[in-house]
Amino acid sequence: MIEATLCFPRRSRTDGSGNERTDEVLLIEKRRGLGEGWYNGPGGKLEGDETPRECAGRETREEVGLEIDPEALEKAGELTFLLDGEAHTFCHVFRTRSFAGEPTASEEARPEWVPVEDVPYDRMWEDDHLWLPGVLEGKTVVGEFRFEGGPPLDEAEFVNHDLEWDVALGTR
Numbered sequence: 687m688i689e690a691t692l693c694f695p696r697r698s699r700t701d702g703s704g705n706e707r708t709d710e711v712l713l714i715e716k717r718r719g720l721g722e723g724w725y726n727g728p729g730g731k732l733e734g735d736e737t738p739r740e741c742a743g744r745e746t747r748e749e750v751g752l753e754i755d756p757e758a759l760e761k762a763g764e765l766t767f768l769l770d771g772e773a774h775t776f777c778h779v780f781r782t783r784s785f786a787g788e789p790t791a792s793e794e795a796r797p798e799w800v801p802v803e804d805v806p807y808d809r810m811w812e813d814d815h816l817w818l819p820g821v822l823e824g825k826t827v828v829g830e831f832r833f834e835g836g837p838p839l840d841e842a843e844f845v846n847h848d849l850e851w852d853v854a855l856g857t858r
């Protein structure tokens with residue numbers, strides 16, 4: 687089974703008058719590989735003996751150029767994606783408000799700050815609207831999502847899921 691990560695950097699901005707506060711999340715438009723053309727958080731597969739939080743920091747740096755201390759990542763979810771009855775990907779989900787730098791595009795990803803209420807779920811993986819809103823509200827989640835008709839996973843049909851909220855997650 688593939689072990690992968692997703693990272694959701696967050697920021698709050700006030701308008702010029704200092705009145706209106708907008709809560710935003712950094713998404714990427716994936717330019718290649720699994721989920722190409724869809725919005726997602728920065729992330730990718732674990733390499734070597736790195737920990738999930740090290741992977742999330744490295745992938746965010748490689749994809750959009752933000753520097754993140756792995757210890758500043760808050761674990762928000764653990765998602766299992768099954769394809770045709772078999773475990774395909776186990777994904778660690780993190781969020782953080784602590785990072786350095788400005789997002790810049792790479793060969794892999796085009797970054798975009800998006801207001802939390804405008805997240806483009808119609809241009810994302812089909813499962814995302816089920817768990818990402820809660821993660822952006824500060825909840826923790828464990829989920830299992832079943833797809834059929836692949837490979838690849840991003841051409842398979844999303845069939846059903848189980849979700850558990852406010853779960854105590856490991857520290858990895």
Ligand SMILES: COc1nc(N)nc2c1ncn2[C@H]1C[C@H](O)[C@@H](COP(=O)(O)OP(=O)(O)OP(=O)(O)O)O1
Nearest residue numbers: 690691692719720721726729730731767811813814
């Ligand atoms: C099935 O539903 C999914 N939803 C979401 N939101 N994200 C998913 C889903 N399935 C996989 N993912 C994520 C997990 C990873 O962050 C990426 C896929 O990563 P990729 O295969 O591109 O990994 P890299 O290591 O960046 O790829 P390279 O081999 O090209 O370096 O999608």
